[in-house]
Amino acid sequence: xxxxxxxxxxxxxxxxxxxxxxxxxxxxxxxxxxxxxxxxxxxxxxxxxxxxxxxxxxxxxxxxxxxxxxxxxxxxxxxxxxxxxxxxxxxxxxxxxxxxxxxxxxxxxxxxxxxxxxxxxxxxxxxxxxxxxxxxxxxxxxxxxxxxxxxxxxxxxxxxxxxxxxxxxxxxxxxxxxxxxxxxxxxxxxxxxxxxxxxxx
Numbered sequence: 350x351x352x353x354x355x356x357x358x359x360x361x362x363x364x365x366x367x368x369x370x371x372x373x374x375x376x377x378x379x380x381x382x383x384x385x386x387x388x389x390x391x392x393x394x395x396x397x398x399x400x401x402x403x404x405x406x407x408x409x410x411x412x413x414x415x416x417x418x419x420x421x422x423x424x425x426x427x428x429x430x431x432x433x434x435x436x437x438x439x440x441x442x443x444x445x446x447x448x449x450x451x452x453x454x455x456x457x458x459x460x461x462x463x464x465x466x467x468x469x470x471x472x473x474x475x476x477x478x479x480x481x482x483x484x485x486x487x488x489x490x491x492x493x494x495x496x497x498x499x500x501x502x503x504x505x506x507x508x509x510x511x512x513x514x515x516x517x518x519x520x521x522x523x524x525x526x527x528x529x530x531x532x533x534x535x536x537x538x539x540x541x542x543x544x545x546x547x548x549x550x
Contacts, residue, residue, distance in 0.1 A: 350375065350377045350378050350379070351377060351378075351379045351380070351381065352371050352375060352377040352379070352380045352381070353380075353381045353382075353383070354367055354368060354371060354380070354381070354382045354383065355383050356368075356382055356383060356384050356385075356389060356393075357383060357384065357385045357412070358385065359384075359389070360515070361388060361389060361392065361514055361515040361533045361534060362392065362533035362534040362535040362536075363389075364382060364384050364389040364392065364393050365389075365392050365393055365396050365533050365535050366535060367382075368380065368382055368393055368396060368397065369396065369535070372400055378418065378419055379416065379417065379418050379419075380397070380402070380416070380417045381414055381415070381416050381417075382397075382414070382415045382416075382417075383412055383413070383414050383415075384412070384413050384415065385411060385412055385413075386518065387413075387514075387518070387523050387524075388514030388515060388517065388518050388523060388531055388533070389413075389514075390406065390413040390415060391514060391531040392514055392531065392532065392533040392536075393415045394406065394415050395530065395531075395532075396535075397415065397417035398417075400417075400419075401419055402417030402418060402419045403417065403418050403419070404416065404417050404418075405418075439475060439476065440476045440545045440546065441476070441478040441479075441543065441544050441545045441546075442473060442476045442477050442478055442544065442545065442546045442547075442548065443478060443479045443480075443481060443540050443541060443544040443546070443547045443548070444470065444477065444479070444480050444481070444547075444548045444550065445481045445483065445537075445541075445547060445548070445549050445550065446463075446480065446481070446482050446483075446486040446489070446550045447482075447483045447484045447485065447486050447549070447550065448463065448484065448485050448486055448550065449463060449485045449486060449488045449489050449496075450462070450463050450485075451463040451466060451550065460495075463489070463496070463550075464495055464496055464499070466550070467489070467496055467499045467500065467503075468499050470503060470508075471502070471503065471506065475507070477503075477508050478508070478509065478544065479508065479509040479510070479511060479540050479544070480500075480503065480508055480509070480510045480511070480529075481511045481513075481532070481537055481540060482510070482511070482512050482513060482516075482529065483513040483516055483537070484513070484516055486513075486516075487512050487513055487516045487517050487520065487522065487526070488520065488522065490510070490512050490526050490527060490528050490529050491522050491525040491526055491527060492525050492527050494527075497527055497528060500528045500529065501528050504528060504529065509530070510528060510529030510530065511529060511530055511532035511536055511537065511540065512526055512528075512529040512530065512531055512532060513532060513533075513534075513537070514531040514532060514533055515533070515534070517531065
């Protein structure tokens with residue numbers, strides 16, 4: 350069964366939400382989602398992959414057709430936040446960073462403070478689950494940012510770094526992102542819902 354969805358003109362997270370609705374209603378073997386911007390393409394691709402679909406992308410001018418195929422029955426992954434039997438559940442902390450500097454007043458000081466903050470996050474250990482970057486915070490992930498080495502170190506240590514696709518698009522920085530996963534508001538809301546603790550900066 351093939352399902353086709355035309356998501357042209359839809360702002361984030363519209364394409365992902367429409368795709369999610371179709372999967373929940375029909376669970377098609379093949380789904381073809383048409384989008385007209387890079388952020389939506391990446392978000393739909395990542396969502397379909399999380400649902401056990403093999404994804405290919407066809408480009409047609411300014412449009413992208415994200416095609417997901419699931420030809421076999423693959424068990425769904427366990428719900429996030431579920432501990433293995435006999436294991437203690439580990440606290441999940443989400444840090445949401447909406448700025449590329451910290452506090453108000455001196456701009457240079459604010460930028461140094463945010464770099465120090467990121468460098469100190471590793472002290473949370475395995476409790477640090479996700480770092481979500483929105484608004485000016487996405488500028489920390491682009492080429493030339495002094496925060497890149499620290500962010501890469503956190504990512505290599507297993508921290509999920511989610512970078513707002515709408516924000517990258519707004520600042521025209523989508524192709525300059527060097528670290529993290531381009532994300533959408535559905536991922537952000539789900540992360541906040543699953544977290545044991547949320548820290549907003």
